[in-house]
Structure formats: C-alpha cells, structure tokens
Amino acid sequence: MEINQIKAYLDNPNPQNRIKAIVELRNYPSNVVVPLLKQKMYDEKFMIRSFVAMGLGYKLTDEGFEILLKLIENDLDPNVKAEAANSLAKHGEKAIPHLLELFKRESHWLIRQSIFAALDEIGSPNVFIQLSKWGLEGDDLTVKLASISYLRKLKGTPVEPEAINLLLELSTSEIVAIRAQVARVLGIFESPKAKEALAQLREDPDHRVVGATLEVLF
Template structure:
C-alpha cells in the first residue's frame, strides 16, 4: 500500500481500515511511521491502540519513546499499558527507570508480568530484587510465581542471601504452585539452608511440588 493510501486509511471511520493501515506501516521507515501511529494513540478501539503501542516498539525514534511514556501513564486499558511496556523495553537501558516506576505504580497483573518478561536486568540485580519484592507483596498468583522464577538470576550476585531468604519464606506458602516454583529455583542456590528446604519440599503433600524437586535430578 502506498503511503498516501495509508494516510487515508489511518483516519478512516472504519476500524478495519485503520488496522490495515497500521499493519502496512511495517514496510516504512520509523521517521515516517511514528507520526502516523501518533494519530491513533487515542483511538476508541482497544485493539488499535494496542497495535500502535506495538508498532512504536518496532519503529523506534525519540518521539516514539515519548509516546510510549504517555501510553503507560495515561491509557485507561491495562492491555495497552502492558503492550506499551513491552515496546518500551526494546529501547534498552534508557527505558529501565520508566519501567521500574510503572511497576511501582501499576499493580495490574498483566502490566507487571509484561515488564518481567521484557526487561533485561542482568546488569542490575538490585533493581530486579526490588521488582521481585514488590511482586511478592502483591495478590496475583501468576506475578508472584514469575517473581520467584526470577530469583534464579540472583543466585550468583551480591543479592544472593536476600533472594534465598525470600525463597525460604515462599517455601512455606499455602499455595502449591508457589511451593513448586520455589523448588525449581532452590536448586540453583548452593547453600545448606537451600538443601534442607528442598529435602522438606520433597516430602510435600502436593505432587506438583514433589515433581518440581525431582526435575533437576533426571
């Protein structure tokens, strides 16, 4: 589709046309794409705003970065905020502080899960630990499981002892899925307390927990 056709379609009253226009923008350079995506940032259709957020991650410019910051702060739908967070992470180190702030302020499970999945904190274990602690204080089971899984990244960092304390505490959870996730991560910690906890989990009443303790042995 030619650019002039895209410009016509992107302002169409028909959402199918607007979606087609956004899809066709994949063939153009970021400096041309971002201003057109900006037109649909406040679209009434959730799916279109989500595609705008996605597009701003693939067609990266300074303006696109600012537009994503606007989306994570102001969009009313958590699906769009989650997609915007995923796109923002593609900008690398300059996005980290904004994603951390979003994690602190937005308790929605999908937003937090998306940040965990997208952000690379390999060189920032102290920030990763902060996000994990925040997640473990939340209510959502999926996010808590994801936080526990991420504790594995701290096994060989200065944050190891705190990470192990969090694991040992989570090993006493009344949720079997949480205890099972703990069992998967504990084996990455070379520590007598970790070994003792694993032995106890091997006797757990939930078969999923017992299976998790055996995964690293086969």
Template sequence: MTPDELDKLEDDLRAPALNVRITALNTLATQPAAVAIPILQRLSQDSSFLLRRLAAMGFGNQAPDKTAFDSLQALIATETDANVLAEMANSIYEFGDPSIPLLIQMFEANDNWLLRQTILSILQESNHPDVLLEIALKALNDSTQTVKETAILSLRQVLMSPLQAEALNALTSLAVSPIWRDRWRAATALTGCDHPQAAALLSKLQKDENHYVVAAALDASMGGSQ
C-alpha cells in the first residue's frame, strides 16, 4: 500500500462507523507485520476503549509475529478496561502455547467477571487440561456466580482427560453445595462421563430438592447437554 493509502486506512480505523472500522481492520490484517504493527501500536494508545479493543483484535491477526506478541504483553500490563483485556486474552491465545502462562497471569491478576469467564472459555479450547483444572479450581472460589458456573462447566472437559479423578473430586463437593446453581451445573458437567463415581453422583442429583438440578441430572444421565 502507498503511504497515502496507509494514512487513509488508519483514519478508517478511527471512523465513527463500526463497519468502516472493521473493514479497515480486515484490510490491515492482510498487510505485513512491519506495516500493521506500528499502526496498531498507535491505535492501542487511544483514549477510547473501543479503539484499544480494536487494536487488541488487530494484534491477534498478526500471530505468530513476535513483535505483535510482545506488544500485546506490554499492553496487558497497563490496560485497565475489562472489555479490552478480554479481547487481549482472545488475541494472545492466537499465539498458541506461549500464551498460556500469560493467560494464567491475567486470570490471577484481575477479578473482573468478564475477563475471567473469557479466559476459562479460551482454556476449554486448549489442549492443556492441567491448566484448565488449575484455573477452574481457583474460579470455584470466585464471588461472581456466573464465573463459578463457567468453572464448573469447564470441569466437563477435564473429565475427558487423564485428570478425571481430580475433576470428579471437585464435582463431588459441588454436588452437595448448598447453592442449587452449583449442583445444577455440576450435573451438566457430568454429562458423558462413564465413570461409576459420576453415575453415582447423577443418581443422587436426580433426587435433588430443586427441579432444575433433577432435570439436568436426568439429561446428563441420558448423555444430553444443557
């Protein structure tokens, strides 16, 4: 692209219309990292969190470029907006295994519900059941119920890994939680697990006092999903 075209592209990234910004971001993704990253770095310093979020998306498009990864890592250390941080988490995962320690660090450093749920969802897509289990167990103590529920559902993936025993132990405790939503999500997490301990838990949950828990346990026993 010519310098004038690049200037126009950068202007479009800051345009009021969302469709113009997205089109510009997609165009920028086709450019070499040496061209795209300086533009994204400037965008990432904008006072608007919407534009910083756009920059975070753009850095993900540049994976696996090391400068893009380093830029994201530096920005994570200074960003305070949860929406931007959640987008950064999505983008950093585009860089593969090197992103895992950084995602753990982000989860532990910030208790925002959106960021934590985003990281849990990302880790469910990874091939790191040990990391998913570690983060899920920490999230079980989260004060936000939706984060806790995301963690419980994450254990379903761990059940299908060599760490099945650890996941079953956690779900056994959750199955007797005084909070019905914990028991409800635990029942769903047990779907598809053929371990005798899982069957016993589902049998018990089918007699739960809460009808949502009973329905989830019955569905899980039939191999369905909520």
C-alpha cells in the first residue's frame, strides 16, 4: 500500500481500515512510521491504540520509546498498557525501571503477566525476585501462580535462598493451586530445606498437590 493511501486509511472512520493502515506501515522506515503512529496514540478505539503500541515495538527509536512511556502512564485500557509493555521491553535494559514501576503500580493480571513475559529475557535475578514478591502480595491467583513459577529462574543465583524461603512460606497455603505450584517449583532446587518441604507436600491431603510433586520426577 502506498504511503498516501496509508495516511488516508489512518484517518478513515472505519477502525478496520485504520488497523490495516497500521499493519501496512511495517514496510516503511522508522522515520516515516513513528510520527504516523504517534498521531493515533489517542485513538478512541483501544484496539487501534494497542496496534500503535505493537507497531512501535518493531520500530525502535527514542521518540517511539517516549510514546510507549506515555501509553503505559496515561492510557486507561489494560490491553494497551500490556502491549506497550511488550514493546518497551524490546528496547532492552533501559526499559526495565519503567516496567518495574508499571508492575508495582498496576495490579491488573494482563499487565502483570505481560511484564513477566516481557522481562523473561532481559531481567536479572534481582528483577525476578522483586516481580515475584510484588505478584505474591496481590490478590489475583493467576499472577500469584506466575510469580511462583518465576522463582524457578533463580536456581543457582545469589538470590536462590530468598526464593526458597518464599516457597517454604507458600507451601502451607490454604489454596490448593498454590501448594501444587510450589511443589512443581521446589522440585528443581537441591537444598535440604527444599527437599524436606517437597517431602511434606507428597503427604498433602489433596491429590492434586501430591500429583504436582510427582511431576518433577519426569
């Protein structure tokens, strides 16, 4: 699609045409794409704003980085914030402080899950342990389970003892799903405390927890 047609589609009242225009921009250089995407960062449709955030993740410029920061700070839709977080992470280490602040500030499960995924490759052990702690302090079970699973990444790192202590505290949770997730993660650690807690979970009254302890054997 020619650039003049893309510009016309970006201003079209039909959101499907605006989405098509944003997708077509992938074929153009950053100096053309980023200013056009910026024009649509406040579009009335959250789907358009999400596509803007996604598109900026493929055109990594300083201006695009600043636009993404505005989206995670000011947009009210969790879908847009989540997509912007994914794109921010593509900028590497300079995005980490902003993503940590977003995780701390926003409790929505989609945003937090996106940040977990976004930081998976560029985070450090200290980042992982902090995310897990914040996730475990929240009320969303999906995020709690992801936070527990994330602790497995800390094996062999300086914060492994801290990760194991978190797991030990959670091993007596009243929530079956949490105990089961703890069992899956504890099984990868070699410390005596981890093995002792796992042995206790093998005697859990709920068969789902017992089953989880066996998963690590295969």
